Amino acid sequence: MFMVSQQEAAAIQKAFHEGGEWAAVVELRRVFRIEDNACALDAVRAIARWSLTPAKPPADPAPARP
Numbered sequence: 001m002f003m004v005s006q007q008e009a010a011a012i013q014k015a016f017h018e019g020g021e022w023a024a025v026v027e028l029r030r031v032f033r034i035e036d037n038a039c040a041l042d043a044v045r046a047i048a049r050w051s052l053t054p055a056k057p058p059a060d061p062a063p064a065r066p
Contacts, residue, residue, distance in 0.1 A: 002032055009047050016048040024048065 004012070008031050016024035024044040025037070034040040 004047060009050055012044060012047045013050070016044060021045070021048075 011031075012024050012027050015027040021041060021044055024047075025040045028034065028040055028044055028047070032043075034043065
């Protein structure tokens, strides 16, 4: 198990979209020491599907009473 920062995920996703799965595996291995090809490819596929969750909009204030 390992933690991926937003910057690392963005770099892996960029490599995935520009160069494919194996380019993203190379990028993943640049940051993390993963020896097994199958594990690295699984991690890349998972990271490639991630998206940033949109920020929650501010709660509407209670309507003013007349």
